[in-house]
Amino acid sequence: MKEHARVVVIGGGIVGAAMLYHLTKLGWSDVVLVERKQLTAGSTWHAAGGFHSMNSDPNVARLQAYAISVYKEVEEISGQDVGMHLTGGISIAATTERWEVLRYEKERHKVLGIDSHLIGPEEIKKLCPIIDTKDVIGGLYDANEGHLDPYGSTHALAKSARKAGAEVYLNTMVEDLVHKADGTWTVVTDKGNIQCEHVVNAAGLWAREVGQMAGVHVPIVPMEHHYLLTGDIDEIAELDSELPLILDLDGEMYLRQEQNGVLLGVYERHSTPWSVDGTSWDYGESDLLEPRLDRIESELLRGFERYPLLADAGIRRIINGPFTFAPDGNPLIGPVRGVQNYWSCCGVMAGFSQGSGVALALAQWMIDGEPEGDVFAMDVNRFGAYATKKYAIEKGKEFYQNRFLLLCPNDEWPAARPNKVSALHDRLQQANAVFGASFGLEIPLWFAPQGSEPTEVPSFRRSNSHDPVGEECRAVRDSVGILDSSSIAKYEISGPDAVSYMDYLFASRLPDVGRIRMGPLLLPSGQLKGDLTVMRLADDRFMITGSGYLQDFHMLWFEQNSAGKNVRIVNRTDELSAIAIAGPESRALLSLVASVDVDNDSMPFMSAQSVNVGIAPCLIARLSFTGELGYEIYVPTVYARSLYDRLLEVGDKFGIRAFGIRALVSLGKEKSFGIWSREFTPDYTPAMCGLDRFIDYGKADFIGRDAALADRDADHDHKLVTLEIDSSDADAWGYEPIWFKDEYAGFVTSGAYGHTVNKSLALGYVKTQFLDSSNDEFSVHVVDERRPAVIIPEASYDPSGSRMRS
Ligand SMILES: Cc1cc2nc3c(=O)[nH]c(=O)nc-3n(C[C@H](O)[C@H](O)[C@H](O)COP(=O)(O)OP(=O)(O)OC[C@H]3O[C@@H](n4cnc5c(N)ncnc54)[C@H](O)[C@@H]3O)c2cc1C
Numbered sequence: 161m162k163e164h165a166r167v168v169v170i171g172g173g174i175v176g177a178a179m180l181y182h183l184t185k186l187g188w189s190d191v192v193l194v195e196r197k198q199l200t201a202g203s204t205w206h207a208a209g210g211f212h213s214m215n216s217d218p219n220v221a222r223l224q225a226y227a228i229s230v231y232k233e234v235e236e237i238s239g240q241d242v243g244m245h246l247t248g249g250i251s252i253a254a255t256t257e258r259w260e261v262l263r264y265e266k267e268r269h270k271v272l273g274i275d276s277h278l279i280g281p282e283e284i285k286k287l288c289p290i291i292d293t294k295d296v297i298g299g300l301y302d303a304n305e306g307h308l309d310p311y312g313s314t315h316a317l318a319k320s321a322r323k324a325g326a327e328v329y330l331n332t333m334v335e336d337l338v339h340k341a342d343g344t345w346t347v348v349t350d351k352g353n354i355q356c357e358h359v360v361n362a363a364g365l366w367a368r369e370v371g372q373m374a375g376v377h378v379p380i381v382p383m384e385h386h387y388l389l390t391g392d393i394d395e396i397a398e399l400d401s402e403l404p405l406i407l408d409l410d411g412e413m414y415l416r417q418e419q420n421g422v423l424l425g426v427y428e429r430h431s432t433p434w435s436v437d438g439t440s441w442d443y444g445e446s447d448l449l450e451p452r453l454d455r456i457e458s459e460l461l462r463g464f465e466r467y468p469l470l471a472d473a474g475i476r477r478i479i480n481g482p483f484t485f486a487p488d489g490n491p492l493i494g495p496v497r498g499v500q501n502y503w504s505c506c507g508v509m510a511g512f513s514q515g516s517g518v519a520l521a522l523a524q525w526m527i528d529g530e531p532e533g534d535v536f537a538m539d540v541n542r543f544g545a546y547a548t549k550k551y552a553i554e555k556g557k558e559f560y561q562n563r564f565l566l567l568c569p570n571d572e573w574p575a576a577r578p579n580k581v582s583a584l585h586d587r588l589q590q591a592n593a594v595f596g597a598s599f600g601l602e603i604p605l606w607f608a609p610q611g612s613e614p615t616e617v618p619s620f621r622r623s624n625s626h627d628p629v630g631e632e633c634r635a636v637r638d639s640v641g642i643l644d645s646s647s648i649a650k651y652e653i654s655g656p657d658a659v660s661y662m663d664y665l666f667a668s669r670l671p672d673v674g675r676i677r678m679g680p681l682l683l684p685s686g687q688l689k690g691d692l693t694v695m696r697l698a699d700d701r702f703m704i705t706g707s708g709y710l711q712d713f714h715m716l717w718f719e720q721n722s723a724g725k726n727v728r729i730v731n732r733t734d735e736l737s738a739i740a741i742a743g744p745e746s747r748a749l750l751s752l753v754a755s756v757d758v759d760n761d762s763m764p765f766m767s768a769q770s771v772n773v774g775i776a777p778c779l780i781a782r783l784s785f786t787g788e789l790g791y792e793i794y795v796p797t798v799y800a801r802s803l804y805d806r807l808l809e810v811g812d813k814f815g816i817r818a819f820g821i822r823a824l825v826s827l828g829k830e831k832s833f834g835i836w837s838r839e840f841t842p843d844y845t846p847a848m849c850g851l852d853r854f855i856d857y858g859k860a861d862f863i864g865r866d867a868a869l870a871d872r873d874a875d876h877d878h879k880l881v882t883l884e885i886d887s888s889d890a891d892a893w894g895y896e897p898i899w900f901k902d903e904y905a906g907f908v909t910s911g912a913y914g915h916t917v918n919k920s921l922a923l924g925y926v927k928t929q930f931l932d933s934s935n936d937e938f939s940v941h942v943v944d945e946r947r948p949a950v951i952i953p954e955a956s957y958d959p960s961g962s963r964m965r966s
Contacts, residue, residue: 161329161351166190167526168347169360170334170370173204174310174511176362177317178227178519180326181234186523189325192356193318194349196333200314201445202364203483204511208387208425209313210405210416211513212249212305213274214265216567217537218895219843220490221272223517228304230516231313238319243309247416249405250284250299252291258410258566259297263944264620266300268895271907276302288403290395290422290469305405307416308512317516333441334363337373343500358526360503365439365484367506376496379547380507381556382439382482384432384449386456387425389418390473396420411462412564421473426459431560434482436553451478485509487547487555487576489563492540493522494531497716504540530683534841541712546600551576568618569893570625572596572605582646583737583800587808591818594625598647599709604820606632620943621890622913625822630915632819633826636786637916640743640811641819644804647708650736650794651718654701655727662694662702665721667846667868669856671696676766676781678854679704680846681717686867687842690714691834691851695768695781703768703779703794707836708733721863737800741807742790744963745814750791752810754780758791765965774806775799784964785824787831787957829921830914830957832882838894838910839880839923845871848925849880878906878925884956885911885920885949887942892922896941898949905930908940917956926951 166188169176172195180193195201211228215221231242253259262278269276279301281293287301318328329351336348337359347354361378363370371378396403397420406415413426432455435443453460464471486492486507491514496502505522508514518538521531536542547555558575572595578585580601588595593604594614606625608614617624635641653662662670671677673696681690692706692714706714711733718729741749750758755772758780763769768781776799784790795803808816825835834840839849846852846868855868862868885892892911897904911922922940930938931951940949958964 161332162192162327162354163352165192165354165356167192167358167360168345168354168356169193169362171195171202171362171364171366172199172314172318172328172330173202173362173364174200174314174317174515175364175505175508175518177314177321178230178515179360179362179505179522180321180328181317182516182519182523183526184321184324184326186527188527191321192327192329192354193321194329194332194334194347196331197445198330199318199328200311202366203481204310204314204364205446206448206479206481207310207483207512208414208416208423209243209307209310209512210414211307212405212407213302213513214251217490218268218272219534220514220517220537221274223521224513225272225274225304226520227514227516231308231316234316234320237323238316240312240316240319241309242313242316245306245308245402246304247306247402247404248287248301248303249305249407250279250287250301251407251409252284252299253297254295254408254410256297260620260944261566262298262300264941267897267941267944270897270904271895274302275304276300288406289399290393290403290467291406292466292468307405310512313512334370334373339374339499345501358501358503360505360522362505364506365443365482366441367484368438374499374502376499376502376504377549378492378504378506379543379552380484380486380492381436381553382434382484383556383560384434384452384480384482385425386428386451386478386480387423388460388475389423389477389479390421390470391476392420393422393469393473395469396422407564408466409564409566411466413459413463415467421476422467422470424463424467424470426456426463427560427563428456428459429561430455431557433553433557449480449482451480453478483509485556485559487543487552487559489559491518491538493518493535493538494525494540495716496540497712497719530685530842534843536713536837536841539713541716542709544599544712546579551579568620570616570623571618572616578602582644583797584644584646584804587801587804588644588818593818593820596821599711601647601708603647604644604818606820606822607818626913629822629826632817632823633915635815635817636743636788636819636823636827638743639815640741640745640749641817641823642807642811643740643742643819643824645740645792646737646800648738649706649708649711649714650732650738651704651714652701652730652732653704653718653727656700657725657727658700658702661722661725661727663859664862665718666694667855667862667864668694669859670694673698674767674769676768676783680851680854682846682862682864682868683842684864684867686845686864686871688840688844688846688849688851689717689842691836691840693783697768697779710836735797736794737797739793739795739800739804739807740785740790741793742784742786742788744789746789746791749807749811749814749816753806760966773803776803778803785833786827788963789966790964826912826915829910829912829923830917830955832923832955834880834923835910844925845876847871847874848876848878875928877927879928879931880923881926881931881951882955883922883924883938883940883949884952885922885940885942885947887920887947890943891920892940892942898924898926899939899946900930900933901937905938914956919956921956
């Protein structure tokens with residue numbers, strides 16, 4: 161066994177093997193994998209081996225498509241048969257709602273480059289003669305789906321890595337991880353120690369235990385999962401071709417052929433978490449759990465209805481095995497804050513669909529410093545301290561049992577909530593707020609009419625929130641609205657090196673004291689890393705605000721770039737609340753409670769100052785996320801409630817009205833404001849999306865400067881535009897295709913109804929070759945229908961920005 165290696169990957173399941181292979185594929189060969197038993201000895205060996213590219217997150221879907229392509233590659237390199245059965249797969253719909261969603265999904269597949277098409281019940285029956293299609297409306301067929309051999313595919317990845325110089329140590333248990341002062345690691349195994357630069361936690365079922373060795377809490381929970389294998393079925397034995405993989409979404413089960421019988425797996429509604437306090441080191445290799453037929457009885461009966469032949473086929477074997485789930489079902493990958501050179505590569509619940517995609521992204525991260533493109537949906541830093549063990553269990557259960565649930569864009573799942581609440585929570589409840597959750601915090605989405613149930617009906621079309629949100633928007637445009645914006649992230653950066661540090665971190669010029677600037681963050685590649693707001697409170701003290709769910713993502717970036725700098729970086733999000741007031745009457749309101757003059761000269765647009773509001777000490781930033789005159793008031797959380805009450809009391813005479821995030825999104829869309837995770841992500845550059853206007857290209861140095869200069873002068877194949885869509889009952893949501901005549905011209909990043917301009921609006925990236933085309937030939941898919949659309953050259957509301965500056 162080597163005593164030194166650049167990387168030690170812990171765990172030899174499908175994910176660890178894919179990780180080892182991708183490190184070598186990208187050029188690192190001094191890498192080893194340590195496996196306590198044999199390869200596949202965790203969840204991997206008993207998996208059904210099915211794979212598909214569908215995922216609700218487009219970037220994860222893209223990586224899944226990549227993962228499938230790798231099996232052929234490693235089979236060729238290694239000579240190891242991966243047992244590939246590229247049977248094609250059909251997701252079937254048995255309800256009109258599901259059918260609508262599949263039609264919608266098919267359009268989104270175009271954007272992702274996934275070649276799928278719709279088929280009717282007859283064709284489904286032709287491809288899968290054992291299915292009963294009496295209630296089936298149709299299906300979405302993807303030729304790039306199927307199943308493979310878990311053993312063969314894991315070994316093919318590991319063998320291919322070994323051919324490129326990697327080593328694999330079997331029957332070797334990692335017992336401890338010791339972090340050394342220089343940031344490197346001693347991996348303590350029962351066969352001796354390995355000194356290494358990086359460790360990768362790919363320990364699957366034992367990822368929690370391996371996390372603890374480095375002091376890292378891994379928010380996952382293993383869940384029990386059943387599938388059954390039938391004996392031979394004559395009708396299947398006689399078929400000329402193999403059955404496709406069938407995902408019966410409404411029946412919550414999947415089926416594929418296994419020799420001359422079938423494998424039928426079910427996602428039961430009463431999920432069973434397994435070993436919630438940790439996985440025993442004694443478990444594994446060939447262990448299985450006792451089948452719990454009573455728990456899956458109703459699902460199996462549904463299976464026998466869908467595939468009547470199964471009832472008489474005889475069950476050859478029932479498998480019940482555990483595999484891990486993160487709270488939202490997506491993997492947990494990336495560096496972990498505060499633990500240098502430790503990499504998370506776990507929580508992968510669909511290892512055969514996702515393993516190589518996860519591994520590619522993480523290997524890029526380790527070798528190049530960042531993954532290519534936006535992988536936030538898999539980033540371990542999307543969860544913070546709020547994702548405790550209990551949270552992980554409740555959310556993991558919820559995800560498992562909703563795995564095939566029809567998920568609408570406005571769905572808000574209830575498990576493990578409320579967790580964090582703002583100081584204004586009871587006031588918002590009294591106002592009948594409908595809540596969502598962001599980074600564990602309850603946030604007001606919109607306010608239901610008093611006397612009605614504060615819930616939103618899940619829908620792909622305009623929901624029961626539509627009219628109340630419209631009223632909130634009009635209140636902001638006409639008088640004054642008030643928003644609990646406490647979820648906004650607030651960071652303070654100060655110290656002797658604060659100026660040089662900030663100047664290098666941000667691509668924009670730093671604001672003068674008392675002033676505010678938009679602050680894009682760039683990666684060295686010139687892609688976007690953040691869209692923050694920078695306020696200068698003193699020469700050497702800055703307050704930075706941004707999206708609350710990115711707190712750990714941004715803190716990690718701040719910390720990673722602070723080496724050798726004498727700066728203090730503090731996340732003050734929980735300790736400071738935020739209340740926004742916006743609308744033409746907001747100044748008049750503020751003037752009645754503020755300790756200073758708030759006229760345009762005393763408190764101009766994009767300025768910040770410490771002010772007492774009522775009796776509370778606050779920081780007021782004159783900013784606008786609505787396009788109206790507006791103020792963000794930051795206040796220590798202990799004062800937030802009395803301040804809110806005071807603002808409501810004084811605001812009464814102006815007709816003040818609480819508004820929520822939905823109204824904010826709608827108002828922002830009317831202004832063509834982009835937002836992070838939609839218009840702004842690491843997939844795009846500043847010149848593609850217009851954030852170049854905030855970049856100070858004359859600055860001597862900042863992260864990504866050279867690339868930003870090249871980006872400024874380059875021709876781009878896509879540009880961000882605003883579209884007005886002719887749609888009467890639904891709005892675009894994201895990743896719908898934009899068409900020019902019948903040509904694919906781009907895709908939507910986000911959409912909303914503009915209530916005060918009475919237009920369905922969307923932002924999206926359009927191929928530049930179409931930008932000079934005749935504007936009346938565009939269309940956009942909204943839900944399952946192509947709707948006419950026009951590109952509008954400027955924001956649909958107050959394009960000059962006079963209202964927010966007034
Ligand atoms: C019944 C069932 C059916 C499934 N069907 C499918 C399917 O059809 N398609 C699909 O994509 N997914 C499926 N899955 C999920 C799939 O099995 C997992 O996503 C995948 O196996 C996870 O792989 P992994 O490498 O992350 O973890 P694991 O397979 O758990 O591997 C972790 C490895 O790490 C090793 N290890 C742990 N700790 C240490 C240590 N301290 N030192 C050394 N080694 C250590 C373990 O021995 C183990 O081999 C199914 C799961 C189950 C249970």
